Amino acid sequence: MPSVLLAIxxxxxxxxxxxxxxxxxxxxxCRKCRGWGFQMKTDRKGRLKRGKxxxxxxxxxxxxxxxxxxxxxxxxxxxxSAPTGRNPRPKETRWS
Numbered sequence: 001m002p003s004v005l006l007a008i009x010x011x012x013x014x015x016x017x018x019x020x021x022x023x024x025x026x027x028x029x030c031r032k033c034r035g036w037g038f039q040m041k042t043d044r045k046g047r048l049k050r051g052k053x054x055x056x057x058x059x060x061x062x063x064x065x066x067x068x069x070x071x072x073x074x075x076x077x078x079x080x081s082a083p084t085g086r087n088p089r090p091k092e093t094r095w096s
Contacts, residue, residue: 018067019067021065021067022065022067022068022071023068025065026064026065026068027062027063027064027065027068028062028063028064028065029061029062029063030054030056030057030060030061030062030063031056031063032054032056032057033054033056033057033061035061035062036054036061037053037054037057037059037060037061038050038051038052038053038054038059039051039052039054
């Protein structure tokens, strides 16, 4: 039984830690270009040179973290589904 409680406590600590990282720094380095914004490649002599811009992060080197993306999506869904009180009826379209 104590090992189960220890596993739950560790999982909770990791989850809360990741939540804190997503709240403090919503953008992390791109996994494809490692935060450089472009891929490094070598020429025929073996020297490093700049490659093409990273398509995944659009040459910024930053990507939104998965946890922050989920939080943004959930808050957007909540905001859109909650009635505001100003206009409780949905908009009527021209064809209805």
